[in-house]
Each structure stands twice: as C-alpha cells, then as structure tokens.
Amino acid sequence: MKCHVCGGGLKAIVTDMPFMLSQTTIIILKELPVSQCENCGEFLTEDPIMERAETIFENVDEATEVEIVRFAA
Numbered sequence: 282m283k284c285h286v287c288g289g290g291l292k293a294i295v296t297d298m299p300f301m302l303s304q305t306t307i308i309i310l311k312e313l314p315v316s317q318c319e320n321c322g323e324f325l326t327e328d329p330i331m332e333r334a335e336t337i338f339e340n341v342d343e344a345t346e347v348e349i350v351r352f353a354a
C-alpha cells in the first residue's frame with residue numbers, strides 16, 4: 282500500500298488518535314494500529330480497523346464528552 286497523498290512508503294505504527302464524533306463528544310482510541318507515510322506523515326487507517334472503530338463509536342453514549350477506549354486488536 283502507498284500513501285494516497287504523495288505515493289510515499291507506509292510504515293505500520295500503533296498510536297493514540299482522537300476522533301470528534303460531534304461538537305461535544307471526543308473519543309480517543311488508544312493503541313490504534315495505523316499506517317503512517319514516511320514522506321508526508323499522513324495517517325491511513327485500513328478498512329477493517331475503521332469498521333471496528335465505527336462499532337466502538339456506535340456504542341458511545343451521546344452524553345459522553347470525552348471517552349478513552351483501548352483499541353484491542
């Protein structure tokens with residue numbers, strides 16, 4: 282897989298990443314496996330990872346302001 286922005290090489294890393302679900306709700310996924318471009322630094326998330334992340338988001342209470350979820354593989 283290549284970077285969709287610059288075509289550079291990707292490196293698999295594990296990182297913590299915040300996602301804004303709405304104006305008031307932020308979810309931080311810890312230990313999220315992503316690919317990062319070695320050239321421009323763009324993060325890419327593969328489809329199975331995003332699907333799992335979306336499942337986590339669906340289960341977040343709308344009243345939550347900040348939640349930290351460990352993304353266990």
Ligand SMILES: [Zn+2]
Pocket residue numbers: 284285286287288289318319320321322323
């Ligand atoms: Zn790139």
